[in-house]
Amino acid sequence: MKKYFIHRPAASFRVDYEKDLNPEQHAAVLHNAGPALVLAGAGAGKTRVVTYRVARLAESGVMPENILLLTFTNKAAREMMRRAEQLIGRNIAGLHGGTFHHIANLLLRQHYRLAGYKQGFSILDREDSRELFDACIAEVYKKDSVLPRGAVLAEINSLAKNTEEELGSVVTLRFPHFAEAADAICRIASLYEKKKIDLNLMDFDDLLVQWKKVFEENENIREYYSLKFKYILVDEYQDTNRLQADIIDLTARGHGNLMAVGDDAQSIYSFRGADFENILRFPQRYPEAAVYKLTTNYRSTPEILTLANRIISHNKNQFSKELHAVRQPGDRPGLVPLRDVFEEAEYVASMVMDMNSDGTAFDEISILYRSHYQSMQTQMEFQRRGIPFEIRSGLKFFEQAHIKDILSFLRIIVNPYDEISWKRILKLTRGIGNITASRIWDLLRVSNTPLDALAGASSLVPRKAVEGFNRFLELIGSLRDERYLSSPSAAIDYALRHGYEDHLYTTYPNAEMRIEDIEQMTRFALRYDSLETFLSDLALQGVAEAESGDAEAPEGKVVLSTVHQAKGLEWGTVFIIGMNDGRFPSAKSLRTDDEEEERRLFYVAATRAKEALFLCYPVSAEDWNNLGLLRPSRFIKELQPDSFEEITVEDV
DNA sequence: CTCAGCCTTCTTTTT
DNA sequence: GAAGGCTGAG
Numbered sequence: 271m272k273k274y275f276i277h278r279p280a281a282s283f284r285v286d287y288e289k290d291l292n293p294e295q296h297a298a299v300l301h302n303a304g305p306a307l308v309l310a311g312a313g314a315g316k317t318r319v320v321t322y323r324v325a326r327l328a329e330s331g332v333m334p335e336n337i338l339l340l341t342f343t344n345k346a347a348r349e350m351m352r353r354a355e356q357l358i359g360r361n362i363a364g365l366h367g368g369t370f371h372h373i374a375n376l377l378l379r380q381h382y383r384l385a386g387y388k389q390g391f392s393i394l395d396r397e398d399s400r401e402l403f404d405a406c407i408a409e410v411y412k413k414d415s416v417l418p419r420g421a422v423l424a425e426i427n428s429l430a431k432n433t434e435e436e437l438g439s440v441v442t443l444r445f446p447h448f449a450e451a452a453d454a455i456c457r458i459a460s461l462y463e464k465k466k467i468d469l470n471l472m473d474f475d476d477l478l479v480q481w482k483k484v485f486e487e488n489e490n491i492r493e494y495y496s497l498k499f500k501y502i503l504v505d506e507y508q509d510t511n512r513l514q515a516d517i518i519d520l521t522a523r524g525h526g527n528l529m530a531v532g533d534d535a536q537s538i539y540s541f542r543g544a545d546f547e548n549i550l551r552f553p554q555r556y557p558e559a560a561v562y563k564l565t566t567n568y569r570s571t572p573e574i575l576t577l578a579n580r581i582i583s584h585n586k587n588q589f590s591k592e593l594h595a596v597r598q599p600g601d602r603p604g605l606v607p608l609r610d611v612f613e614e615a616e617y618v619a620s621m622v623m624d625m626n627s628d629g630t631a632f633d634e635i636s637i638l639y640r641s642h643y644q645s646m647q648t649q650m651e652f653q654r655r656g657i658p659f660e661i662r663s664g665l666k667f668f669e670q671a672h673i674k675d676i677l678s679f680l681r682i683i684v685n686p687y688d689e690i691s692w693k694r695i696l697k698l699t700r701g702i703g704n705i706t707a708s709r710i711w712d713l714l715r716v717s718n719t720p721l722d723a724l725a726g727a728s729s730l731v732p733r734k735a736v737e738g739f740n741r742f743l744e745l746i747g748s749l750r751d752e753r754y755l756s757s758p759s760a761a762i763d764y765a766l767r768h769g770y771e772d773h774l775y776t777t778y779p780n781a782e783m784r785i786e787d788i789e790q791m792t793r794f795a796l797r798y799d800s801l802e803t804f805l806s807d808l809a810l811q812g813v814a815e816a817e818s819g820d821a822e823a824p825e826g827k828v829v830l831s832t833v834h835q836a837k838g839l840e841w842g843t844v845f846i847i848g849m850n851d852g853r854f855p856s857a858k859s860l861r862t863d864d865e866e867e868e869r870r871l872f873y874v875a876a877t878r879a880k881e882a883l884f885l886c887y888p889v890s891a892e893d894w895n896n897l898g899l900l901r902p903s904r905f906i907k908e909l910q911p912d913s914f915e916e917i918t919v920e921d922v
Numbered sequence: 923c924t925c926a927g928c929c930t931t932c933t934t935t936t937t
Numbered sequence: 938g939a940a941g942g943c944t945g946a947g
Contacts, residue, residue, distance in 0.1 A: 343937085344937095370937075372937090387926060396937090406927095474936090477937085487933080538935075541936085541937080640934070640935080641935075642933090643932095643933055643934090702925090703925045703926080705923080732924080734947090769928095831936065832936095834935045858934065859935095867935095871935080
């Protein structure tokens with residue numbers, strides 16, 4: 271096995287690794303070459319190790335373009351690259367850092383032919399792929415078949431892809447209630463796969479599947495990238511699935527300079543195929559791998575850490591590990607029973623107000639919950655009291671209808687075979703619904719140049735829709751202008767001003783807000799000179815994160831977030847709301863035997879807190895989920911009572 | 923037959 | 938607060 275050892279250059283180091291790192295971290299950062307596994311407990315300086323590792327490589331003479339940093343979110347990638355740059359005091363442009371999907375996209379824009387695709391393929395988000403599945407169901411079966419909906423089929427299919435299991439066995443094993451429909455599901459899924467090729471569409475999974483396929487079928491390409499990425503770092507390795515692990519192995523094959531960083535206790539993505547066996551089996555897959563453990567927690571007070579350790583100790587399936595605190599003692603975590611969700615929201619809001627007037631910045635506080643819907647009352651209460659906050663869950667900016675509409679106009683310009691986008695924008699015209707849109711699409715699909723064929727569709731349009739359709743024709747005609755291919759901003763503005771604006775005013779009461787959103791997108795799009803790049807970046811979600819980063823208020827905002835999205839972050843004070851059975855752990859996880867993963871999720875939530883942690887649970891429900899009484903979470907009941915301070919809230 | 927609007931249902935997590 | 942189903946209007 272060929273290796274690339276690092277040679278210390280003549281120039282002296284600017285970074286003082288001895289001083290900045292503890293011995294555990296130091297050992298991992300100075301790892302020389304070959305495979306390494308870094309088991310990093312929560313708050314043990316994992317990001318620090320990765321960034322110092324990147325800096326160390328760069329300082330040792332490794333070219334930035336020879337480093338690949340795979341992360342779980344774009345934000346994590348940016349953050350790590352920023353900190354590494356800061357550390358070595360120079361630009362490390364050329365370093366490839368991003369999510370698996372992001373890197374896959376870059377790769378496949380080059381090698382789409384090898385994957386059997388045409389230029390300018392579109393990327394389907396979840397809603398798109400659900401719609402395409404629905405279309406496939408409709409094509410194969412007429413009404414009344416007892417079949418899962420497109421959304422469910424998309425999920426099943428995705429799971430099969432990511433775990434690399436046969437679709438049929440995923441259905442029988444993981445979705446036994448659809449076992450009888452397994453054959454039908456497989457038929458629909460193969461139609462779905464065929465359609466994507468025909469329509470030049472890739473869903474999120476295809477990006478990974480095709481990456482692997484291109485590497486497996488083209489050894490020269492694989493070798494090229496393997497040589498290019500001589501040093502590979504993977505963050506959050508515990509959340510990789512089979513497919514991703516294979517991709518990493520393929521890319522690292524030959525040099526084996528792979529550093530996998532992660533924490534099995536924080537594996538929380540099994541619902542999309544993550545398999546924390548990947549991290550457990552890493553030493554077997556790479557027998558010569560060095561293993562480093564980070565067990566010193568710098569983030570939390572001993573009280574919070576004790577609670578966290580107790581939480582995770584109830585899981586059987588894990589590496590046993592001991593995290594020790596180095597911070598000074600603080601308060602025990604608070605346990606707060608509340609009458610109902612409204613009182614819960616009031617309690618959290620008034621605590622936030624109090625803390626803020628005592629000098630705590632809003633951005634040092636976060637409210638975490640299991641599911642987005644649990645944030646509603648808190649949102650309203652914060653709104654009422656004028657507490658600045660930022661929501662990091664629920665519909666993303668670009669998942670909203672008006673954003674998707676506008677993007678669909680752009681997508682058909684880049685990829686005229688995009689059935690989903692065609693139907694979406696066709697139906698915007700009053701008088702054109704599902705049926706007419708399908709008929710028009712049937713005409714377009716058989717044409718080599720769908721954009722030219724559109725004019726011929728006029729005869730299919732009902733009389734009352736003719737006028738609107740003519741305006742639509744004009745708009746599409748103008749958007750085809752070549753200059754829009756290189757100016758997404760101008761294209762968006764054109765579509766907005768020549769028809770879409772009117773549609774918004776007639777359809778939505780809050781049209782102004784939506785127009786503002788689109789105008790904001792116009793400004794953002796100025797950074798791009800390629801429609802294709804703009805669209806794929808947007809589909810891969812890099813944008814919303816960048817946007818929210820820009821709009822940071824000076825005194826900060828309280829963050830309302832799902833636990834999943836809070837991973838890797840920290841705050842001085844954390845409130846976890848809705849600590850009830852059926853909410854956290856979620857009802858579904860209790861039915862499907864995923865209790866251990868839920869407990870890891872709870873562990874992730876608790877370890878976000880630096881100084882103060884409050885666990886809140888309402889005792890009665892007055893909303894639609896009305897079981898009357900709500901029980902406190904089993905995750906609370908299983909803990910020793912001395913883990914918390916019980917806090918009683920008087921009636922207001 | 924096609925479309926739009928009202929009504930009910932049901933809330934997990936994400937690239 | 939969204940999305941699918943049902944119903945009535947055209």
